[in-house]
Amino acid sequence: MARRATAYGRGGPFVYxxxxxxxxxxLGPVLYxxxxxxxxxxxxxxxxxxxxxxxxxxNYTNVLSNPSFWQYTLNSTAxxxxxTAVAVLAGVMAAYPxxxxxxxxxxxLFLVFVLGLLFPAAVAIIPLFILVTQDLGLGDTWWGVALPxxxxxxxVTVVILRPFLAALPKELEEAAMLDGASRVGIFWRIxxxxxxxxxxxxxxxxxxxxWNAYLLPLLLLRGETRTxxxxxxxxxxxxxxxxxxxLAFTTIAMIPALILFLAMQGRIVSGLQGAVKG
Amino acid sequence: MTEVTAAPAATSSGAAVTRGGADAPRVTxxxxxxxxxxxxxxxxxxxxxLALMALFVLxxxxxxxxxxxxxxxxxxxxxxxxxxxxxxxxxxDEVFTDAVIHNFIIVFASIAVQLPLGLALALLLNRRIxxxxxxxxxxxxxxxxxxxxxxxxxxxxxxxxTGLLEQAVSSVGLPVPDQGFLGTPDLxxxxxxxxxTWKYLGLAVLLFLAGxxxxxxxxxxxxxxxxxxWWQVQRRIxxxxxxxxxxTWVFLSMIGSLQLFDMVWILTGGGPANAxxxxxxxxxxxxxxxxxxxxxxxxxxxxxxxxxxxxxxxQFLVLRRDTKADA
Numbered sequence: 305m306a307r308r309a310t311a312y313g314r315g316g317p318f319v320y321x322x323x324x325x326x327x328x329x330x331l332g333p334v335l336y337x338x339x340x341x342x343x344x345x346x347x348x349x350x351x352x353x354x355x356x357x358x359x360x361x362x363n364y365t366n367v368l369s370n371p372s373f374w375q376y377t378l379n380s381t382a383x384x385x386x387x388t389a390v391a392v393l394a395g396v397m398a399a400y401p402x403x404x405x406x407x408x409x410x411x412x413l414f415l416v417f418v419l420g421l422l423f424p425a426a427v428a429i430i431p432l433f434i435l436v437t438q439d440l441g442l443g444d445t446w447w448g449v450a451l452p453x454x455x456x457x458x459x460v461t462v463v464i465l466r467p468f469l470a471a472l473p474k475e476l477e478e479a480a481m482l483d484g485a486s487r488v489g490i491f492w493r494i495x496x497x498x499x500x501x502x503x504x505x506x507x508x509x510x511x512x513x514x515w516n517a518y519l520l521p522l523l524l525l526r527g528e529t530r531t532x533x534x535x536x537x538x539x540x541x542x543x544x545x546x547x548x549x550x551l552a553f554t555t556i557a558m559i560p561a562l563i564l565f566l567a568m569q570g571r572i573v574s575g576l577q578g579a580v581k582g
Numbered sequence: 583m584t585e586v587t588a589a590p591a592a593t594s595s596g597a598a599v600t601r602g603g604a605d606a607p608r609v610t611x612x613x614x615x616x617x618x619x620x621x622x623x624x625x626x627x628x629x630x631x632l633a634l635m636a637l638f639v640l641x642x643x644x645x646x647x648x649x650x651x652x653x654x655x656x657x658x659x660x661x662x663x664x665x666x667x668x669x670x671x672x673x674x675d676e677v678f679t680d681a682v683i684h685n686f687i688i689v690f691a692s693i694a695v696q697l698p699l700g701l702a703l704a705l706l707l708n709r710r711i712x713x714x715x716x717x718x719x720x721x722x723x724x725x726x727x728x729x730x731x732x733x734x735x736x737x738x739x740x741x742x743x744t745g746l747l748e749q750a751v752s753s754v755g756l757p758v759p760d761q762g763f764l765g766t767p768d769l770x771x772x773x774x775x776x777x778x779t780w781k782y783l784g785l786a787v788l789l790f791l792a793g794x795x796x797x798x799x800x801x802x803x804x805x806x807x808x809x810x811x812w813w814q815v816q817r818r819i820x821x822x823x824x825x826x827x828x829x830t831w832v833f834l835s836m837i838g839s840l841q842l843f844d845m846v847w848i849l850t851g852g853g854p855a856n857a858x859x860x861x862x863x864x865x866x867x868x869x870x871x872x873x874x875x876x877x878x879x880x881x882x883x884x885x886x887x888x889x890x891x892x893x894x895x896x897q898f899l900v901l902r903r904d905t906k907a908d909a
Binding site: 319320322323326327329330331334337340348349352353393397398400405407413416417419424425426427428429430431434435451452454455456458462487488491512515516517518519523532533534536537540547550551554557558561562565566569 | 621626637706707711731861875879885
């Protein structure tokens with residue numbers, strides 16, 4: 305970091321004012337949801353912008369004592385973990401030769417992944433539904449959602465990891481080669497540990513994407529295997545009159561992804577740097 | 583976007599260049615062996631990813647294309663061949679052509695609004711202000727939320743008459759639409775776009791910030807010693823160095839806008855009066871709600887082609903310089 309900060313500029317009153325405005329606009333809806341969960345429907349109707357008065361906890365306790373909510377949470381978690389593990393492992397394996405080997409098909413192969421960015425799940429959604437439920441018999445299962453999600457997460461994963469792996473210093477590989485290490489050994493012992501920041505980045509992206517996914521689970525999961533977003537959407541249509549209950553449910557559903565992101569955010573930024581270098 | 587390490591010029595014979603490492607053995611037999619082993623290694627590394635992509639991405643996409651050529655209701659064998667009928671029906675369907683227009687409005691509005699806004703915020707948050715870390719975190723919060731979850735909260739905020747936003751708007755004396763922002767055909771798409779901008783601006787800011795961190799401090803210091811102002815440093819150094827990041831973001835944003843579904847589905851379901859349909863809401867309601875799989879397949883293919891052509895054009899016109907190896 306620069307020792308003197310003038311080139312970066314400090315904050316004048318204007319900067320702080322803008323910052324404050326950004327915070328208000330960004331967090332407003334989230335806070336409205338969280339605080340609304342502590343109010344009654346009568347309070348919400350009387351004064352939408354008011355604070356809870358008195359604070360009621362029943363909306364939140366109702367959600368937390370609802371066994372369906374915990375079932376949805378478990379399903380969301382399991383599917384996101386499987387998706388992330390598969391996408392990161394397959395992704396880093398594919399990105400490695402694309403970054404460090406010289407071979408004729410390298411660029412066409414990379415293009416396959418880049419083109420994969422263009423295959424929205426939606427294009428394939430109905431055949432995917434038929435494939436997973438009828439051909440693979442994985443309807444209403446965690447794996448049935450996680451595997452296609454991992455496949456759709458691969459393009460982004462490879463595109464982010466490749467420049468990161470390419471930027472690792474050659475000398476380490478050379479030294480390891482001289483010590484008689486195999487390419488596969490170098491991959492596991494040097495490339496993977498050194499690209500940890502980027503792996504965390506793509507892992508968090510895959511996890512959050514899976515956690516938030518809606519369209520694929522909507523078609524593939526029913527009843528007890530549904531995930532949180534499906535639960536939230538159902539709840540809000542089923543109990544549309546119970547605004548406070550809906551707000552409490554959505555607020556609780558937000559928390560896990562937010563915690564994960566907050567815990568990882570520094571690493572995400574540093575992991576992305578490799579991908580956005582000029 | 584990528585910074586390909588300058589590669590040793592591959593020999594025309596395509597000889598395997600094991601970079602560094604034990605010098606390539608001079609015995610041709612061993613060289614052949616090394617080449618074969620390298621092929622095997624590459625295969626080993628890329629197989630899991632390619633298998634997943636083949637089964638869950640490529641195969642379903644081809645199935646969608648096949649589906650588009652038949653009249654099929656989702657059960658039994660596909661026998662009723664329809665040729666290109668489904669395509670003519672889709673392209674003549676005003677609901678679909680409107681949906682395409684809506685997608686394009688979102689594509690261009692995103693770039694026109696979110697790019698300058700995101701850039702301004704990133705430059706601002708890159709300044710040495712108190713609470714900068716916290717600010718960065720806060721800006722990214724909406725992006726982390728599921729579209730469904732954000733959509734449900736915004737749906738509540740936008741409720742006609744009782745919602746907080748309506749009340750806020752009317753309390754400052756501005757007129758409020760009778761049917762609410764989401765219920766008025768002329769306003770619904772713009773309202774959806776506002777919610778999308780709230781949700782996705784954080785991604786642009788985060789990417790730009792990551793790009794800005796790659797700007798070497800020496801540049802800032804050198805510019806400073808030359809007496810450049812903060813503004814000059816941003817305009818002459820930071821923004822030009824961000825160009826590849828910006829190009830990457832524009833690409834991601836375009837593709838994302840074409841695939842819009844969740845937020846629209848939750849906020850409006852494509853209504854009122856089809857004012858907010860997108861290509862994906864169209865094909866989902868055709869496929870899953872009306873079991874019109876041929877039509878859904880044709881719409882899928884059109885969506886894919888539009889995305890493909892746009893991406894190729896963008897790659898060709900804009901991104902080429904980023905993926906070329908640094909000579």
